[in-house]
Amino acid sequence: MPRLTLTINGRSVSARRGDTILAAARRSGIRIPTLCNLEGLIPAGACRVCLVEVAGYPRPVPACATGIEQGMAVTTDSEPLAAARRTTVELLLAERNHSCAVCVMNRHCRLQDLAARLGIDHVRFAFISPLAGVDMSHERFGIDHNRCILCRRCVRVCDEIEGAHTWDVAGRGAASRIICDLAQPWGTSATCTGCGKCVQACPTGALFEKDAPTRKGTMDLAGLAQWRRSRK
Amino acid sequence: MTRPRLATVWLSGCSGCHMSLLNLHGDLLELLGRCDLVYSPLADIKEYPRGVDIALVEGAVANEENREMAGIVRSRTACVVSLGDCAVNGNVSALRNPLGREGTLERVYGEAAPEHGVARLLPTALPLHQVIGVDLFLPGCPPAPERIRWVLTRLLEGRPVALPPEMLSFG
Ligand code: SF4
Ligand code: SF4
Ligand code: SF4
Ligand code: FES
Numbered sequence: 449m450p451r452l453t454l455t456i457n458g459r460s461v462s463a464r465r466g467d468t469i470l471a472a473a474r475r476s477g478i479r480i481p482t483l484c485n486l487e488g489l490i491p492a493g494a495c496r497v498c499l500v501e502v503a504g505y506p507r508p509v510p511a512c513a514t515g516i517e518q519g520m521a522v523t524t525d526s527e528p529l530a531a532a533r534r535t536t537v538e539l540l541l542a543e544r545n546h547s548c549a550v551c552v553m554n555r556h557c558r559l560q561d562l563a564a565r566l567g568i569d570h571v572r573f574a575f576i577s578p579l580a581g582v583d584m585s586h587e588r589f590g591i592d593h594n595r596c597i598l599c600r601r602c603v604r605v606c607d608e609i610e611g612a613h614t615w616d617v618a619g620r621g622a623a624s625r626i627i628c629d630l631a632q633p634w635g636t637s638a639t640c641t642g643c644g645k646c647v648q649a650c651p652t653g654a655l656f657e658k659d660a661p662t663r664k665g666t667m668d669l670a671g672l673a674q675w676r677r678s679r680k
Numbered sequence: 681m682t683r684p685r686l687a688t689v690w691l692s693g694c695s696g697c698h699m700s701l702l703n704l705h706g707d708l709l710e711l712l713g714r715c716d717l718v719y720s721p722l723a724d725i726k727e728y729p730r731g732v733d734i735a736l737v738e739g740a741v742a743n744e745e746n747r748e749m750a751g752i753v754r755s756r757t758a759c760v761v762s763l764g765d766c767a768v769n770g771n772v773s774a775l776r777n778p779l780g781r782e783g784t785l786e787r788v789y790g791e792a793a794p795e796h797g798v799a800r801l802l803p804t805a806l807p808l809h810q811v812i813g814v815d816l817f818l819p820g821c822p823p824a825p826e827r828i829r830w831v832l833t834r835l836l837e838g839r840p841v842a843l844p845p846e847m848l849s850f851g
Contacts, residue, residue, distance in 0.1 A: 545778060547771050548851025549821030555851060564849040569817035570768050570809060577777035577804060594778075 454520040469500055469511040469522055480524050481533060481562055484599035485512040486649055488674070489608055492600050496536050497562065500524045508532065534566045542573040543622050544580055545594040546652075552592075553653030559597060576622060583628070585635030589647050589657055591626065596654040598624055602646035614640045626654075684733040684836055686712075687719035688763075689753055691746040692773045692805060693739025697764035698722065700822035701736070707829050714836050732757040734835050736818075736828070740766045740773035742805035754812040759835060762807070762814045763828070765821040765850055772821070773805040780804075816841060819850050 450465045456473050463472035468491065473480050484495035493513035500511045503521035508529060511522075523529070540546075540559065548554050580593035600617065603626070607613040614637055618627045628634045647655045690698060698721060702708065718732060719725050728749070735757040741747050754760060765771035776784040781803045808814055818831055827847045834841045 541769070545775070546850075547765075547775060548849075549765055549771055550775070551851065555849075557851075560850060564845045567845065567848065569819055569843065569848050570762065570807065570814075574810065575770060575774065575777070575804075575807075577774065579778040 452516055452518045454516055454518070454522060456522045457524055463516050465516075467516050469502075469509075469514050469516055469520075470498060472516050473500075473511060473522070473524060478524055480511050481565065482512055483558060483562060483597070483651060484601060486601050486605070489601065489604040489649075492604060494599050495540070495597065497533055499529055499532055499536075501526060501529060530566070534568060537563050537566055537568060538571045538573060540597050541568075541571050542575050543578075544596060545575075545577060547594075551595060551653040552656045553595075557653060558651035578622075580625075583634050584658070585633035586637075586640070586642075587635065588642060589634065589644065589655065591628075591634060591655050592653060593625060594654075595652045596626055597652055598626070599651060600626075601649040601651060602626065602655055605645045605649040606640075610641060610643050610645050612639045612641055612643075615646060684715040685718045685729070685731060686715045686832075687717075687728065687732045687735040687753070687757065688722065689719070689728075689735055689737045689749065690721040691737060691739035691749060691767070691808070692742035693764060693766040694772065695721070695738070696822040697736075697738035697766075700764075700820075700825050701828055703825040704829055707825075711829065711832055711836070728752050728756060730756045734759045734761065734832075736761045736763040736832075737767050737808055738763045740770045740805040741802065741808060741811045742773050742799075743802055744800040747802065747811060750808060750812045759815045760808075760812065761816045761818055761831065761835075762809060763818050764823055765819055766805075767808045768817050768819045769807050769850065770805050771850075777804040818843070819848060821851055 451462050452465055453460060453462050456476060456478055461472055461476045470480055470485065480498050480500065483497045484492050485498060491513040493510040496510060498511040499508040501508050501523040548560050582590065582592045584590045603615040603617065606615050614628055616627050617624050618631060619625055629637045629639055647657055688698065717723055718729050735753050737753060737760060741750055762768045766773045779787060781801050818827060820827055830847065831841055
């Protein structure tokens with residue numbers, strides 16, 4: 449396996465060709481916050497929480513979706529990056545209705561956890577407060593668009609791992625919504641197998657199991673992805 | 681040295697944040713022994729006094745009365761603390777926001793919707809800092825008693841207050 453060397457936060461790191469900056473950093477014990485990334489799924493670069501600086505690049509890049517190059521000099525932690533991450537998460541909070549106190553995922557939510565880690569004690573932007581809607585038509589699961597951050601982990605896991613491709617995104621910008629099949633109630637979906645992978649993959653309370661304890665189970669998605677690749 | 685003057689204010693919240701303050705039990709007596717409680721829904725004081733050092737404000741700004749009170753609190757207080765998620769981000773009080781003012785009145789009163797909005801509701805319930813300047817944010821629904829104790833103790837001692845991440849979470 450050909451290896452490349454680069455520096456991350458001034459430390460010399462050796463990584464595999466084809467690795468992302470995120471993978472190289474993780475393997476060398478450097479923590480970069482992520483939200484839309486899920487090991488085993490193709491990176492989407494959707495949330496921009498994992499932004500890092502690369503010497504010579506005009507602007508920060510998402511670590512989860514940027515491949516490493518020989519000699520690259522990466523900075524994962526700086527004042528501007530911290531400010532950008534904070535702003536990004538504040539904008540996510542302002543875009544929908546994240547009332548943590550009345551959310552099924554309170555205290556088990558990655559967005560909530562990230563906000564606390566980034567030191568977000570209030571949101572500086574005006575809340576949009578959209579009438580986003582909830583779809584409870586599925587027998588076992590529900591989707592609350594008020595909590596959705598459009599990370600597309602559900603879209604990707606359903607497509608790449610389950611192979612059903614039930615979910616998609618419709619619309620643009622803040623008006624985007626996750627849709628089921630041809631924008632129909634989840635309960636009427638002809639493609640959904642009811643496997644629950646999307647629910648497990650969702651980092652917030654947007655996708656949840658009905659009548660279940662609030663904590664989502666954990667699933668070895670990386671293992672599943674590997675198994676799937678080995679069968680190709 | 682004069683004792684710090686403390687106020688607690690109840691805007692549009694459920695009083696849970698004040699309950700959390702009361703849940704300090706013995707520690708509350710200790711804290712109150714170090715300051716003067718000059719205004720609070722827990723005490724029968726009619727008018728918000730002048731020269732308040734610290735005010736803990738619970739609840740969102742959801743109607744005209746809240747807005748007036750917020751203005752009074754700001755003009756008479758040195759350090760305004762946004763206490764709890766409703767004050768910090770609207771939270772439960774803001775659940776009505778997607779419906780709008782008319783939609784909310786209709787949902788609550790139906791056919792009997794009063795012609796002149798009963799509580800002079802604002803179009804949306806607002807976080808306190810979108811109405812007045814806020815000096816400190818204390819999130820949580822309600823903020824755990826320990827969080828309130830930590831902040832109050834430090835404020836009373838005149839020490840810097842930067843909440844650690846585990847005391848910062850919403851919800
Ligand atoms: S339950 Fe499974 S098949 Fe149905 S939408 Fe979710 S991931 Fe796709
Ligand atoms: S429903 Fe959940 S997993 Fe899907 S895009 Fe929204 S937040 Fe992400
Ligand atoms: S933050 Fe929670 S406890 Fe405090 S007033 Fe609002 S709903 Fe009640
Ligand atoms: S984790 Fe990299 S862009 Fe979301």
